[in-house]
Amino acid sequence: MTQPVLIAPFKTGIDTDVSPWLAPIDSFEELNNFHVHHGFIEKRGGFRLFGFMVHNPATTITAITEANPGVVTANGHGITNGQKVLITNVGGMTELNNRTFTAANVAPNTLELSGENTSAFTSYTTGGRVALFDANRMMGLHIYYASDGSKTFLAFDTKRAAFYNRISDRFDPLDTADIMSGSDTDYIWTENWQSTGGTNRMYFTNGKAFDNVSLDGIRFYDPLVSTTITTGFRPTLSSTRTLYGSKLIFSIRQRLVVLHTFEFDSATASTKTFPQRARFSQVQSPSIWNDVIPGQGGFVDAPTGQQIISARPLQDIIIVFFTNSVWTLRPNTGDPAKPFRWDKINDFRACDGKMATSQFDRYIVGFGVRGITATDGVETRRIDERIHDFTSDEVDTTNFQKVFCARDFNNQRFWTLYPPSGSTESTKALIFDDESSAYSQYDIAMNVLGLANQGYDYKLSDFTAENGLDFKLSDMNEETLQSYFWQDDAEVFVGGTTGGVVHTLQTTGTDNETDISCNLTTNAWNPFQKEGKECQLNYVDLLVQTESTTRITVQFFKDSDTAPYVTRQSDILPPLDYVASVANISDANPAVVEASNHGLSTGDIIYIYGVQGKIGINGEYTITLVDANNFSLDGIDGSLFSTYTTGGQVVRKKFYRTISWKRIIAGGIGFQHTMKISNEGSNQPLRIEAFKPSFKARGKRTIN
Template sequence: MQSYQPFLIADFSTGLELGKEPWLLPKDAFTTMNDALIHRGVLEKRKGYAPFASTGQGLAITGIFHLKDAQGARIQLVADQSYLYESDSSGLTQVSHSQRGANPVWTGSESSFIHWANWQGKVFMTNNQPVLGETTAGDGTGLDGIQVYDGSVFEALRPDLSGTGDYVDQCALIMVHKERLIVFSTLENGAMHLQRARWCKPGDPDDWTNDGFVDAPTGEMIRGAAYIRDEIAVWFEQSVWLLRYTGDADLPFRWEKVSSVDGCGAPFSTASFQDKSLALGKAGPVLTDGLDACRVDEKIPNLALGFDKDHMDVCFGMVLEDQSQYWLLYPFAGSASADRVLVLSYDNWTWSIYNLAFNCLGYHTLDQSIIWLASPADPVKDMSGVSWSACSEKWVSNTAQAGYPLVLAGDREGGVFQVNHTASDGDGEAIGFEVVSGRWNPYRDLGVKARLGRVDFLLETGSNQTLNVDFFKDASQTAYLTRQLSFDREGEKAWVRLYSGATGAFHRIRLYQNAAGQNIRIHAITPWFKPAGRVVS
């Protein structure tokens, strides 16, 4: 009698794969990856989030960024639909405006996100609303336009193009390049210039009388921008261009077309990593290296069609460099706000979907390392005065060290949260986890059925941790067997075996749970098969 053979699945590298029939997938591919990810070859449950601060105003958070002041100090800032706040150990403190005092400074919707740039000890901000844009009360008191903060003075910047009152009253994006502040897609003297890049005099953000601008030769409007190496990639509706530096003092920048393959459908989806820029096009993610552009959704074709097309403006993208990930907050079909996260792990180009509802993302850094206090319950483990970096325990974390970038997320109610932080959501809420394998049969090419004897799982151990496993065969959507994996084992890792014994043309498994405080990590899966007769007799 033929014995069972092991088929090891380890060093996971495919992740979510929707571009092929399930029976054609690589053995380490999954047709569902909800609140799960592939990280350094390990299948993991996503980490949770914890409260960081709250504005107390109940307005949507529209920006999480920082000011690098003239002394080089970093000041954490948060913006909502109306106000700017500084963050410190006591929470969020509203910044008083030199012209508005404590009155609203910004108008606009929940998706009027802040685009910002640091330069010369100041942070320059725009929410793409015109100067004196009306508030919801219709009283015309909103300031909007471009705002500037240097750590003490919060005021408006209204570029005067002639020195006699020809103003830039609105811009979609604001960046710094080659000692110039550059604004994109501007409203000037009542006229919109949707293809325009305009810049100040070199080194002087208060002087715009140099007539420095260039319009892209296209009828499309600017939708987003990101740095690539020493250039700025500018995303239009259906194309990608570079704003290339010329070195000519009279015309220091010119437009250079990169590609007409696709453009950007969500202005705040743009981000840069590994000398490339990624944005959400109308049909899916698009990547450019400044020489060409291409779609990068081979593994997840048509996934973007499940986004709510009427609310693409709520999409928000950011790169998490410490995790080598790109996050895109997006609205699932039928939703008016972002309630999912499309996650790209770009080290191995694997995709995942997280069930998280945030409005925007940003970074925060610790001013000093976290210090442990003495534990009265365990004086032998007295850690007072010892930073985490000096501790040899296995739970040592670089996220507790001064200067490490911590990821923050803002919601639509004025809450700010630290993400990728805990094993629970919010104040101890459960996190879901669901992955579904492709259809396995190592004898597929021979036209032979497979008998699944058992499946071994190499788990990272943890007390009181369990995971449900459903077994399916052939094309059935109903599990013929449900078992539970226990992670409560000795050692750091352990093999755990579940038995099946079923015969079918194909086999697949579903791993799932919904629990708080559980760090699920699976290093390998080994199904054991043996041939079991022809598929067609």
């Protein structure tokens, strides 16, 4: 007698802390490029280009030659030989858009694109811009909030800042020279200060001291002071001391507070570091820091020899992570001259990176070599029970300072970018679902995360090659169109790369036109385990959201085998009155479809779905009979599409999106069963609502 087992909803996510056969039935050994959300598992969305970080204003292009190499005319461009340049918004010769090149044979008004043969490109027609592109590592993505509620998106790399120009839809550089000298781990920390007195600023620091010339220290962006430059911030502390910087900045209880400070002493002409110090401004006066006059500012040092690593605000306190302990900086109501005090929570090493923390409503998460913790101001506890050894086994400890945490509020996910063991850069992300507390992983190479305000609602007329949006409606599914819709000034989740590029995350079906691969492996199944019996896994029914182009590979394993005993390929189409499977589609005109025993007649209207390679050919057609195994598509030139590779069905009904069961046949006998599902491709969404494996007990016992 068969025994079906419904596995739904999905709440556990990855569980590697116990043996597979002991893990919850809805858990996974691996869940890669998937996430858990509202009880289902779903392939992650991709990312698309938001913009390039540039250091100099772009110059208008007036001509581009069709030559080897191509020559760009841009009067007064200011670029020199060997510099990397970015080209955007070109009309006609769109093959050059959103690409970088090395400038060669530079003249005052022209430059060659070294090594780029443009002779076979489309002829240049009009427009375009060329800008110097340093391709520095992105170090911060933040929104400045003005007093009237308007927003400005600021991006930071290791040397400069830029703001997103909503009118021109590009980044415009701030400042005329470098303002920072950051390293690979000097991430930007910001704080928006807003007061009734009219001062509205974004203070920022990369955690380095002012060099007494022009670089680093604390700075601020204030459009009322300047819309094109940032301003150095070095308030006076006393007659001989000046604040030269800090690692962290906060606004709390109407004061600006800085942690881990750098203070210049003119008496000794030296800058001293105070790694345990919290220094604060006067109430409602972020420019007054005089610690000689009571009430105009001051400081309080934590009674420890450890250094401040990171911190986050929690209601009206700050949770501060030191080298080997966790403290709170909280209001001190008993002494007006000392408005804050330090209280120690524990001696646990909870955080090992400046950006390895994130704020939740009731606690602060810390990501450290010893594990993932939550601190609520009273206690610190582990929240990685199902992946207990993750941080020590999966994260490269020598590059732990590159761990970067951020929350995607719209999707209720907590991201942690991290360098995998043996890697120097962050190429993966650990994903935590706020609702279920389930973990999964993404393969995604980003260096920083943040929020941006798009501020532009795309129209169909915007989808042109000049704008880098060269799509046909037939190439786009609903998710792709939806990903370009924004309410006015809506905030979107963005990521920055090590190469100076900003992307909008979780928006499309590709990673900037690159396929996305995903795979999951279940933990072990056997409903007769307690009886000590082997079982046969007859089949697994998958409850999926149907898609017209997505294909999955399903592999079944038994016992401790590392090779699957069977591998199946499947589409995830709903019932559409199946006619035949596609074996091939020719590149002829008209295109000829090979489909054995199709039973069709000339003039029949059919639909083709699930084709790989020649993806654009999926759709509705009128056919002409060739023979019992072939028919042609009236008016369709097969050479206009990519080459057919595999898959596809001929059906009589038009595709519709719904929830449908798909049965995958297994058949293996063993004491434990696992299933692996994988998918690779562009614009191939995959959402699984439930598994329903069907088992049958077998006589062989697993206990002697």
